[in-house]
Amino acid sequence: MQALLGCGCESVVVESPGASQPYRPGPADAGRASGRVVALQANYCRVELDAPGPEGCRRLLCTRRSRLDHEGLQVWVGDRVRLEGIDWTAGRAAVAQLEPRRNLLQRPAVANVDRVVVVAALAEPDLDPLQLTRFLVAAEGSGAAVDLVLGKADLVAELALRQACADFEAWGYPVFPLSTRTGLGLAALRHHLRSAAGITVLCGPSGAGKSSLLNALIPDLDLRVAAVSGRLQRGRHTTRHVELFAMPSEPAAADALALFPVAAALVADTPGFNRPELPSDPVVLAQAFPEIRQRLALGLCRFRNCRHLGDLGCAMGTDWPRFSLYRQCLEEVEAIASVPSRVATTTRRRTSRRQTSQGLSRPGREDSDPDHP
Ligand SMILES: Nc1nc2c(ncn2[C@@H]2O[C@H](COP(=O)(O)OP(=O)(O)OP(=O)(O)O)[C@@H](O)[C@H]2O)c(=O)[nH]1
Numbered sequence: 001m002q003a004l005l006g007c008g009c010e011s012v013v014v015e016s017p018g019a020s021q022p023y024r025p026g027p028a029d030a031g032r033a034s035g036r037v038v039a040l041q042a043n044y045c046r047v048e049l050d051a052p053g054p055e056g057c058r059r060l061l062c063t064r065r066s067r068l069d070h071e072g073l074q075v076w077v078g079d080r081v082r083l084e085g086i087d088w089t090a091g092r093a094a095v096a097q098l099e100p101r102r103n104l105l106q107r108p109a110v111a112n113v114d115r116v117v118v119v120a121a122l123a124e125p126d127l128d129p130l131q132l133t134r135f136l137v138a139a140e141g142s143g144a145a146v147d148l149v150l151g152k153a154d155l156v157a158e159l160a161l162r163q164a165c166a167d168f169e170a171w172g173y174p175v176f177p178l179s180t181r182t183g184l185g186l187a188a189l190r191h192h193l194r195s196a197a198g199i200t201v202l203c204g205p206s207g208a209g210k211s212s213l214l215n216a217l218i219p220d221l222d223l224r225v226a227a228v229s230g231r232l233q234r235g236r237h238t239t240r241h242v243e244l245f246a247m248p249s250e251p252a253a254a255d256a257l258a259l260f261p262v263a264a265a266l267v268a269d270t271p272g273f274n275r276p277e278l279p280s281d282p283v284v285l286a287q288a289f290p291e292i293r294q295r296l297a298l299g300l301c302r303f304r305n306c307r308h309l310g311d312l313g314c315a316m317g318t319d320w321p322r323f324s325l326y327r328q329c330l331e332e333v334e335a336i337a338s339v340p341s342r343v344a345t346t347t348r349r350r351t352s353r354r355q356t357s358q359g360l361s362r363p364g365r366e367d368s369d370p371d372h373p
């Protein structure tokens with residue numbers, strides 16, 4: 001399936017993997033169209049149309065029909081939607097229907113995700129392996145492919161960079177060392193992201209360099225970036241909402257576009273935050289570690305309810321690089337699970353209220369970080 005998608009800087013032909021056929025309005029359908037949500041702002045969605053409207057109009061600012069709310073349907077960036085009540089002159093419409101989504105990355109909330117790229121800075125702020133593990137575990141929760149970018153490579157010595165790459169590859173992820181200052185690794189990452197159609201989400205702590213990376217990947221993009229600050233060199237929560245941008249196709253591929261349409265990659269910039277949630281189920285946590293998945297594919301532990309802490313009969317043992325990080329995560333998950341259910345419910349409600357106040361349950365307000373008010 002193809003759709004026209006502009007990113008504010010360029011229009012490209014886009015494949016929409018897994019989505020249904022684009023809605024093609026007939027004569028009886030005046031005022032209707034379909035497209036993809038590329039950003040949420042307050043109570044509005046910005047929708048990129050599958051086919052341009054009158055005078056080449058590609059984007060509409062949309063409200064949501066209240067029946068979506070009544071049916072408990074949230075709209076997120078990445079969702080495919082059908083529109084009605086289009087006012088082409090004002091550039092406005094209403095989202096009438098939500099197409100089924102393949103998956104949802106919970107935080108940052110993005111639907112129909114094909115790849116999550118966790119961006120961690122090697123310095124400024126210092127790389128925190130536990131925090132990085134939490135981001136990777138959260139990324140695994142979407143079911144999408146997960147890659148790791150080690151950013152700000154210009155700030156560390158070459159030997160330290162090589163060691164870091166080797167260490168993190170042992171975690172089971174493709175690693176991309178990168179510097180937007182020197183250009184190191186940019187071509188490799190650009191090629192990697194273009195190699196598959198669909199939606200890639202950049203996520204990671206504030207100040208890691210996500211928006212700088214997108215500015216470097218997409219010509220003419222000018223996302224706001226800001227220097228890290230304070231003793232801990234923390235980010236300043238510069239990006240305030242999730243937004244999708246289109247990666248231009250390879251020049252050679254663009255020439256061949258008419259004959260062999262090339263799928264374009266969409267990349268989401270997202271607000272940084274510091275402490276991703278862990279899953280509540282220890283089994284889900286274990287499955288979010290590639291090291292455990294890979295080892296268990298070769299031979300199972302003796303007991304079905306094994307906690308994979310290297311006890312008798314455990315196929316994992318303790319001799320693997322992220323063992324202590326896994327143990328810390330498991331202890332946290334088990335501690336929360338052991339809280340009596342009434343308290344746990346209250347805690348979950350509090351978390352959910354906090355998330356609602358941060359706009360995580362309502363579109364358009366993805367902008368604050370509970371760890372960093
Ligand atoms: N030395 C160095 N600094 C970089 C690099 N990439 C980004 N920076 C700097 O890191 C700081 C933070 O970059 P941003 O792109 O705003 O970080 P972010 O991850 O988007 O942050 P949030 O929007 O707050 O989540 C800026 O001062 C950038 O100039 C790099 O490769 N090397």
Ligand SMILES: [Mg+2]
Pocket residue numbers: 210211212224225238239270271272
């Ligand atoms: Mg940013």
Ligand SMILES: [Zn+2]
Pocket residue numbers: 301306307308309310313314315316
């Ligand atoms: Zn085990």
